[in-house]
Amino acid sequence: MTYQVEPLPLSAIDDPELRGLIEKAEALGVPGSEFARIVARSPVHAKPFLRAMMMSHTEGNVDHKLKEVIRILLARFAEDPYFSRLRSVKARNAGLSEAVIDAGAGDYEDSADFSEAEKCALRYADQMYLDASKVDADFYAELKRHFSEAEIMELGAFIALQFGMQMFMRTLARASG
Amino acid sequence: MRYSELMATDPDAVDDALFEELRKYYSESEIVELGMFLGFNLGYHTFFGTLKFYPIFAPDGRLVSQEESEQIYGAEPASLTEKEAV
Numbered sequence: 001m002t003y004q005v006e007p008l009p010l011s012a013i014d015d016p017e018l019r020g021l022i023e024k025a026e027a028l029g030v031p032g033s034e035f036a037r038i039v040a041r042s043p044v045h046a047k048p049f050l051r052a053m054m055m056s057h058t059e060g061n062v063d064h065k066l067k068e069v070i071r072i073l074l075a076r077f078a079e080d081p082y083f084s085r086l087r088s089v090k091a092r093n094a095g096l097s098e099a100v101i102d103a104g105a106g107d108y109e110d111s112a113d114f115s116e117a118e119k120c121a122l123r124y125a126d127q128m129y130l131d132a133s134k135v136d137a138d139f140y141a142e143l144k145r146h147f148s149e150a151e152i153m154e155l156g157a158f159i160a161l162q163f164g165m166q167m168f169m170r171t172l173a174r175a176s177g
Numbered sequence: 178m179r180y181s182e183l184m185a186t187d188p189d190a191v192d193d194a195l196f197e198e199l200r201k202y203y204s205e206s207e208i209v210e211l212g213m214f215l216g217f218n219l220g221y222h223t224f225f226g227t228l229k230f231y232p233i234f235a236p237d238g239r240l241v242s243q244e245e246s247e248q249i250y251g252a253e254p255a256s257l258t259e260k261e262a263v
Contacts, residue, residue, distance in 0.1 A: 004208075005208055042209045045214075132226055132227055137229075163219070164216035164219050166216075167184055167216050168215065168216030171183075171212065175193075
């Protein structure tokens with residue numbers, strides 16, 4: 001894949017803190033080396049964004065596998081080829097399969113792979129950028145039946161950051177790439 | 178501003194020509210800075226919109242309730258409302 005702004009080679013990045021974040025982004029599988037080395041062109045912004053993306057994905061109280069399915073659902077909706085093909089190493093090691101990912105990013109409402117709470121979280125991500133008017137007071141009341149307010153903020157912030165960076169990467173992907 | 182608008186409304190239109198135009202005015206570092214900023218705002222403004230909270234100050238500086246603030250600022254961002262009216 002080629003990009004409108006190409007990733008820097010790791011050898012061109014001298015800042016040890018930034019190099020460490022890029023290596024971590026690659027080891028985790030998400031957000032991956034290429035994204036990290038593209039944003040490394042603006043180091044002062046790359047560092048907090050990479051930290052926030054990795055922390056919000058791999059830490060917190062919401063199940064990591066559920067967040068990984070949500071991330072891929074959003075990437076496919078954003079039609080971003082880069083983030084769509086990435087996979088979390090942590091989620092894969094925890095047993096998340098491609099079949100469950102496809103079920104979550106597809107017709108999850110009728111899937112036996114997800115609990116009611118997980119379906120509600122998937123709906124949160126699904127509706128946020130499809131029809132935000134449906135994410136209303138009734139929807140938040142339903143979310144609160146399954147998740148604490150802290151978990152809802154964890155989910156919402158994760159969804160917003162992932163979708164935003166996916167849309168950014170979509171604009172960087174060259175049509176021929 | 179064109180990059181911002183197209184990322185949100187028509188990302189397929191962000192093509193080679195637009196990046197060529199961007200490069201006339203901005204360095205690669207600045208384009209990355211802009212793109213991350215735009216993506217971040219694109220993601221978060223929608224999320225914040227679903228939470229239904231509004232500015233705590235009116236344009237004249239008064240501290241206002243959420244109900245009054247919603248009436249002042251409206252449920253839709255003014256920029257998009259104006260865009261639809263054109």
